Amino acid sequence: MPRCDREERWCGRRNSGVGDAGHHMNIPFDRRNLFQSLLGWAGLRRFLPPAGVASAAAAMPSPSDAGRRPGAAGGYILEGKEEVVRRDFDVVVIGGGIAGTCAAIAAARNGTRTALVHERSMLGGNSSSEVRLYPEVSCNHNVWCKETGILDEIHTEERVRNHEPYVEGLMNSVWDLVLYEWxxxxxxxxLFLNTTVREVEMKDPSTILAVHGVQLGTEKKFLFTAPLFVDATGDGVIGYRAGAEHRWGMEARSEFNEPAAPDQPSDQPQMGNTLFFRARDAGAPVPFKAPPWIATFPAEADLVGRNHSDFTRGYWWIEVGLPMHxxxxxxxxxxxxxxxLLGVWDHIKNRCAQRDKARNYGLDFVSFWPYKREARRITGDYLLTQHDCNNPRTHPDAIGFGCWYVDIHKPGGILARSRPNTKPSWEDAGVIPYAIPLRACYSKNVTNLLMAGRPISTTYAAFSSTRVLRTGATVGQGVGIAAALCRRHGCLPRELAANHAAELRHTLLRQDCYVPGYANEDPEDLARGAAVTASSExxxxxxxxxxxxxxxxxxxQIFPVSGGRIDAVELLLVSGRDDAVEIRxxxxxxxxxxxxxxxxxxATATATVPPRWRGYVRFAFHQTVEPRKMYWIHLPPIPGVSWARFDDIFDAPSLSPAGCTAAERPGPTRWHPITRGTHFVMRIDPAQRPYGPENLVSGSNRPDRWPNLYVSGSLPAWVEVRLARRSTFxxxxxxxxxxINRHTRQALFRYPDCVKRYDILAPDGSGWRRLAGDDDNYFRRRVHTFDPVTADRLRxxxxxxxxxxxxxxxxLRVYNS
Structure with a gap:
């Protein structure tokens, strides 16, 4: 696709439009016929003269008509009062929430001239400081699933700078500023802030030609043209106005056999919108006089099931939706x-049994822009269902992943006082990290429209998982990269998914995205196949x-096995029983x-736990296994017996082994991972060494089919990479x-496991020469470029x-870019 960066401006031109060639043109029209139509629409046709009778004014246009156009109410509007600006791009992203922001950054980083059009004055959408929903902590519900890429860059930098904790309702302008800076x-x-898109101009039923926007405060109208558009509006506004096929409401269970779907379909989706507040301690009593128009919650029973003990930051459950649209x-x-919201605050201040605790607190912030959950879901070539979330499959065109549980809120929200929203059982709602394909992220019938965030192609049950901010961000980055590759190949998204999926995966993985089921196969990476040694492991x-x-x-518990045998597993068990018990x-x-x-x-193994026992119990399996694979041991329920566990200290260095997952099975079939850095205590015979330096070139940048992490035995440490051949890089x-297993909530925080001071070196005669490095790093992904070097090793x-x-x-990757 040709690169476009043309800007055109014009003022005071009547009847402006855009033809197929993208140029401004005048379109004549019959002013009297239009006026008659408008009067008819307004019910005022009786004031028109009879057919065939023309007034002198109508027969002879007045010079004063110049610069006017008919108004919808029957009057006229003066033209030429706003500047109209045309901007042509390679891709236009509409919606600057976290999904749209990541999409726009990704497209631009990959050489695509990109517009990001957002209707608010700051970026972030639901996560911005005017709404204050923080990008949810996915690792509370699943393991080894922290979203990386652009979102991790932004989150890491924001935590380093922000003096407030990372908590729902406390997002502040530091977050806004980091997004703006990125x-x-x-x-x-x-970037076009305060710009709302009002119209979508079609070239034909399957192609968007342009979108029209109005910018608050500048008296400008914008015309944005591009070969590709991304709908990241949350509501699916662009797809809806372009005539894209879409879904709204809930499918019946019979349509896709989804366990979470209702028995009957409904055109009324049931999740609502939320407003947050912030309260601060003023150091002195702060009275609250309730306005007469707010709701009242006289007793604790009026807030049953809605915890309001922490009254500093608002609540997600102040949720309003049905019966409204x-x-x-x-x-x-x-x-x-x-x-x-104000009714809840009145309860906390004036009616709650614990109101004395809130005596000195006053409202410091109340959001006037709701956090939305629902969306139009634009139909793509692939429709993601709950089965994709519960039992994932690999997709060759995967561009992102989800890991939030199937989270359908109960209808009515806070208006249904007797029915608080309760978290569903893991058996019903649990998922494991699942891939989201590009085919679910472009419109089925509007061929140059991509989607990011809430409007992607899903059923309602799947949407309840994909709708969260962090999933939207990963999909956004993937969509931005896909848009850039479409430009590179001069193709549409459907063709990219069909013909260039491998290149799409290579680019995603290189830029720190996660593509479930796939490893690095980038032919340009010189480190693939390298031999790696280290000072310790x-x-x-x-x-x-x-x-x-x-x-x-x-x-x-899942654990990695580096060798070819598991002779025995010893579990640290504690028994409070007076009798011995046999365990299989x-x-x-x-x-x-x-x-x-x-x-x-x-294999199975049986062992006996003595009475009143605390110690290791040996289960002898004597099993030959595949090396560098993951295995798990499981125990049945045993009354009176416990398995020793270890929990990482939150925000301290992780001591729980990477790639190991403890789990419990609360229902009949689905295992629930125990999150936030927990493991059960055990020993494996023979001892395993899964954290060697060879993991640096294993093809993955997170635990997936293997831990894929090099861990040194001590500091300082070095790793040496011997390339397959002498190369220039x-x-x-x-x-x-x-x-990758925990999010921090701490203010002014750096992840302690991240390498801070390091050097990259190449051989120089009998020694090593420094090529690059850093003395104060806190980011996960670092890309260092330097003058070309020819060598067969680096350190x-x-x-x-x-x-x-x-x-x-x-x-570790090596390129000659």
């Missing part, structure tokens, strides 16, 4: 949510802790570090560890981390 860094990205009735919903070790997990339900353990293989779907044991890419020397006692590095 956009400004991209030379190929132009979540898009058309947005203003009515906002007003009702405001009534409910850490063994697999399950540290002992002082916590116990009572075996009231089945429990299990099973051993199974896992496809991924989070995958407990296997139902067949490779000028770029080294490193992926460090910013804790990474790591002197210091941001707090951990060992170096942790996921991936």
């Amino acid at each position: 956009v400004l860094r991209e030379k190929d990205l132009t 979540q898009i058309r009735d947005n203003e009515e919903i906002k007003h009702e949510a405001l009534r409910q 850490a063994p697999l070790e399950f540290r002992e802790g002082d916590k116990l997990y009572p075996l009231a339900m089945p429990a299990a 353990a099973g051993l199974r293989q896992a496809e991924f570090v989070y995958d407990f779907r296997a139902t067949t044991d490779l 000028n770029t080294v890419q490193l992926t460090f560890d910013t804790d 990474i020397e790591i002197q210091e981390t941001n707090g951990a006692a060992a170096a942790r590095v996921y991936e």
Whole structure:
């Protein structure tokens, strides 16, 4: 596709439009016929003269008609009062929430001239400081699933700068500023804030030609043209106005056999919108006089099931939707949510049994822009269903992933006081990380329209998982990269998915995205196939802790096996029973570090736990296994017996072994991973060493089918990479560890496991010459470029981390860019 960066401006031109060639042209029209039509629409046709009778004024146009056009109410509008600006781009992203922002940055980074058009005055959408929904903590519900790429860059920088904790309702302008800065860094990205898109201009039924926008405060109208458009509006506005096929409401269970779907279909989706507030301690009593128009909650029973003990930051459950329409009735919903919010605050200040605790607190912020959950879902070539979330498959055109549970809120929100929203069981709502294909991210019938964020192609049940901010951000980055590749190949998204999926995956993985089921196969990466050695490496070790997990339900743990045998597994068990108990353990293989779907044991072993016992119990399996694979051991419920567990200290260096996952099975079939850095205590015979330097070139930058992490035995440490052949290179890419298993909430925080001080060196005669490095790093992904070097080796020397006692590095790549 040709590169476009033309700008045209014009003022005072009547009847402007855009032809197929993209040029301004005048379109004549019959002013009297239009006026008659408008009067008829307004019910005023009786004031028109009879047919065939023309007034003198109508027969002889007045010079004063110049610069006027008919208004919809029957009058006229003066033209030439606004500047009209035309801007042509390679891709136009409409919507500057976290999905649209990541899409625009990704497209621009890959050489595509990009416009980001956003109707608010700051970026971030639901996550911005005017709404204050933080990008949700996915790792609360799943393991080894933290979203990386552009979102991780932004999150990491924001935590370093922000003096407030990372908590729902407390997002502030530091977040806004980091988003703004990340956009400004991209030379190929132009930002249009306070610009709302009102119209979509079609070239033909399957092609968008342009979108028309109006900018608040500048008296400008914009005409944006491009070969490709991205709908990141949340509501699916662009797709809807372009005539794209879309879904709204809930499908019946019978349509796709989805467990979470209702028995009957409904054109009324049931999740609502939320307003947040912020309260601060004023150091002195702050009275609250309730306005007469707000809701009232006289007693605790009026807030049953709605925890309001922390009254500093608002609540997601102040949610209003049905019976109103979540898009058309947005203003009515906002007003009702405001009534409910102030009613809750009145309860906290004046009626709550614990109101003395809030005596000195006053409202510091109340949002007037709702956090939306619902969306039109634009239909693509692939429709993601709940089955994709519960039992994922690999997709060759995958561009992102999801890991939030199937989270359908109960209808009515806070208006249904007697029915608080309760989290569904993991058996019903649990997922494992699943791929989202490009085919679900472009319109089926409007061929140059991509989607990012909430409007992607899903059923309602799947949407309840994909709708969250972090999933939107990963999909946004993938869509932006796809748009750039479409420009490179001069093709549409459908053709890219069919013909260039491998290149799409290579680019995604190189730019720190996760494509479930696929590893690095980039032919340009010179480090593929390299031999890697290191100064030291850490063994697999399950540290002992002082916590116990009572075996009231089945429990299990996934672990990596580097060798070809599992002779025995020793579990640290504690029995409070007065009698000995025999336990039968099973051993199974896992496809991924989070995958407990296997139902067949490779082997079983039986052992006896003595009465009143605390110690290791040996289960002898004597099983030959595939090396460099994941396996898991599971136990049945055993009354009176516990399995020792270890929990990482939140925001401290991780001591729980990478790639190992503890789990419980609360229902009949679905295992629930225990999150936030927990493991059960065990020992494996023979000892395993899964954290060697060869992981740097294993093809992945996170735990998936293997831990894929190099962990040194001590600091300082070095790794040496011997390339397959002597090569010329000028770029080294490193992926460090910013804790793929946990999000931080801490203010002014750096991930302690991340490498801080390091050098990249190449051989120089009898020694080593420094090519690049950093003395104060805190980012996960670093790309260093330097003058070309020809060598068959390079070395990474790591002197210091941001707090951990060992170096942790996921991936090393080498390029001659």
